[in-house]
Amino acid sequence: MIKLISKGINFLLGHQLRKKNIFLGNSLINLKRERKIDNNYLDYVRLSALELISYEINRKGLRGNTAELGVYKGKFARYINQYFPDRLLYLFDTFEGFDRRDIDRDIQMQFSAGKQDFSDTSVEGVLKIMPSPEKCVLVKGFFPESAKEIDDDFVFVSIDTDLYDPIYHGLNFFYPKLVDGGYLFVHDFNNDGYRGVRRAVEQFCEELQINFFPLPDSCGSAVIMK
Ligand SMILES: C[S@@+](CC[C@H](N)C(=O)[O-])C[C@H]1O[C@@H](n2cnc3c(N)ncnc32)[C@H](O)[C@@H]1O
Structure with a gap:
């Protein structure tokens, strides 16, 4: 009887969630090692992929640092910092929102209107939420000008700047610095609100004759592995 009631509740709840395009399922139920997943972060797929990747990188003992280009308030960067506590985390951002030059380019190419405002952040606020500041x-x-002095090897890079120009420049900057076995995430690859993301990734991968994997996280990320 209890089993039947529980099945009914699951069905009704699942039905309501599916109407909102939310799908629930067991994830990695046969994995014996303990997962380090924060239940407060809403994008399970994105965070879970990062956690699994960090496990592989650390298990293989790859040498190199980490970076995020497009940090905003540091919501995703804090997990890069958490999963790679012994490595440097470079945080690239204007910390003043989109740059006019990138917006104009997106509008001209009809990729997006570049209207979102990401200026309500600060370096101090971002550092405050990092587990290993x-x-x-x-x-x-402004990237790529801001990166002129940076020369390092990377095991993991997240690019999340929404607009075409910084993404294309970011791929050109970071990919040659990615170690063998390293990973690069580009967020919003399947977000039709920012069509320049897909364009930049496809163009870059075609030019270099390399491949990417589309991740089904909430805005769709492209994952490039070296
Ligand atoms: C979508 S937000 C990043 C969100 C963040 N990764 C997260 O998960 O919460 C995009 C960020 O990219 C930054 N950005 C966009 N173009 C940039 C450029 N050319 N140089 C530096 N930062 C840039 C913006 O300032 C903004 O903070």
């Missing part, structure tokens, strides 16, 4: 290297300014 001493490992963070803040690179404030």
